[in-house]
Amino acid sequence: MANPFKATGNTFKGMGVTLKNIFHKPLTVQYPEHMRKLPPRERGRHVLHRYENGLERCIACMLCSGTCPADAIYIEPEENDPTQPVSFGERHARVFQIDILRCIFCGYCQAACPTGAITLESNNLLVSYTREKMLYNKEDLIEPKGTATRGAALAWEATPPPEARALIPDFQGLFDGWRTTAAAVGKGDLVPEASGQVDTPKPLRKQASLIPPGQAVPKSLPGQREEE
Amino acid sequence: MSWTDFLQFAIKAFILTAVLLGAFAYMTLFERKVIARMQNRYGPNRVGPFGTLQPIADGVKLVFKEHIVPKKAQRPLYDIAPMLSLIVAITAYAVIPLGPASLEIFGAKFWVADINIGILFILSISSLAVYGITLGGWSSGNKYSLMGAIRSTAQIISYELSLGLSLLGVIILASSLRMNDIVESQKTVWFVFLQVPAFIIYCIGAVAEVNRAPFDLPEAEQELVAGYHTEYGGMRFAMYFAAEYINMVTVSSIATTMFLGGWQPPLWFLPVELGPLWFVLKVLLFLFGFVWLRATLPRLKYDRLMQVGWKWLLPLAVLNLVITSIVVALVS
DSSP states (O other), rough: OOOHHHHHHHHHHHHHHHHHHTTSSSOOTTTSOOOOOOOOOOOOOOEOOTTTTBBBBBOOOHHHHHHOOOOOEEEEEOOOBBTTOSSSEEEEEEEEEEETTTTOOOOOHHHHHHHSSSEEEEEEOOOOOOSGGEEEEEHHHHHHHOOOOTTTTTHHSSOOOOOHOSSTOOSOOOOOOOSGGGGGTTSOOOOOOOOOOOOSOOEEEEEEEEGOOOOOOOOOOOOOOOOO | HHHHHHHHHHHHHHHHHHHHHHHHHHHHHHHHHHHHHHHHHHOOOOGGGGGGTHHHHHHHHHHOOOOOOTTEEEHHHHHHHHHHHHHHHHHGGGOOSSSSSTOOEEEEOSSSOTTTTTHHHHHHHTHHHHHHHHHHHHHTOHHHHHHHHHHHHHHHHHHHHHHHHHHHHHHHHTOEEEEEEEEHSSSSSHHHHHHHHHHHHHHHHHHHHHHHTSGGGOOOOHHHHHHHTTOOOHHHHHHHHHEEEEHHHHHHHHHHHHOTTSSSSSSSTGGGGGHHHHHHHHHHHHHHHHHHHHHHOOOOHHHHHIIIIIIHHHHHHHHHHHHHHHHHHHOO
16 A cells, blocks of 8 residues: 555645635636637638739639638629629629528638638627527628738648758758658757768668660569569 | 523524524535636525525425425335434534533523533434434335445444544543533633644544544535435425534534534633634634635545554544643643
8 A cells, every 4th residue: 555644645735736826817718708819810700802903812612612611601602794894704602601500610611712812801709689689791701892801711821831841951952761760850869870971871772873774674574484 | 401401492492593594504505606716616606695595496396396206215214314313413512511601691601501511412312313314214115225324334434433422521621511511611721722632633633533634525416416415306405405514513613612602702802702703703714614615626446445444543643632631630
């Protein structure tokens, strides 16, 4: 059985921790008087954007509703009237409805959109007492006439910062299968035992340039009879 | 006994019951807030200022709950068991003195009854507590409730032995079973300083008696749904819940009476006339200790629980009794 004195001592140590915590300030954020500070790229309610000249960006290509994992987007396209185009293309969305109860705010629609029409912005206070009010239609989502923001689409179109691209710093990007140690991918400094060489790669097969053209003779394959 | 005495008893009993039930209600709030603070969060603070109306909201909710009774339940026992638990929990308070004999309010003393076998009465009444649990588990018609009830009963009767033996040490020092005599004989020094092992054994046994953490396996939510009160809903569950918390208050009161000097003031120069205040403060200290234990310690496995009760507490309590008796016999 365990040492009872040590057990008692540990018990009292634990009780000291809880007692100390009474005097620490609680970490709770008292909603709704105080709101939590959320990161800038946090995904909230969707916004449909426009171009500078007032045309809608959405061309009803159905990529967003196709990629939506929760099947939350419903689109009915309609042909653009050439004299009074709604969007810059052949068609626009007549009905663009997002069921905000189905939406999981993953941002796949934002990633899939080719024109940067739909983005997820930071409004996350989306509550209602009825299900009907939680079907957001185009007029709820489209930004007003005259505004032409890009929102989070800029994050998708920009090139990633340098530190995001080189995930494994020493990795050359070429894998020929001869080094499979931790050192090869930049982790640890173990040297493989079987190699005498750490620096020069050992080719798996003769490189094609060493064999003169026309003289490459294949070995006989198993089952093939040798030609006499 | 004249009818005025009887009336006095009745009124005091009524007031005591009301006070204890109010204490139970606010004990739940106290526990929730203290445990929350120990876990770096606020407790209930929305219902009323600092959550003070939370117990009332909980009470109203429990009263309005649907009475779901399982078909296999044996109705008469099923209805009586929680009432039995609650009655027993409150009755043990009848002999606990809350104030000195010199203090009277409207001509009545600060206790309900002053019988000369006070502590024996309390031990017998708390032995009846197992009936409420066992009958509740049996009459629910649910095998898991029965298992929980049996575990709880075994735990309670095991720790009652150590409890009684530890209190015997105090009784030998006070040489009386009457609660008032025990409190009076702590005028010079409280028994907690003279009977340290007995105090520790009593505290551990008290936590086990009340089925509180870390000895709360019989009502462990994760193992037995809710043990013996699984099939009870609404007000019946509230009665069991009240019985548990009032038991907590009762064992704390017994501990203060026997070890911490009851209504005696903590420092000699403080007025004795504020007796009930000192009593309440000491009981609050114990209640805080209960909550602190619950917030800190993990649950003891049932076989270890029984091992602690029989292999450690009981021999130590007997040893304490023997040593106390020898010392008292030698000194006097």
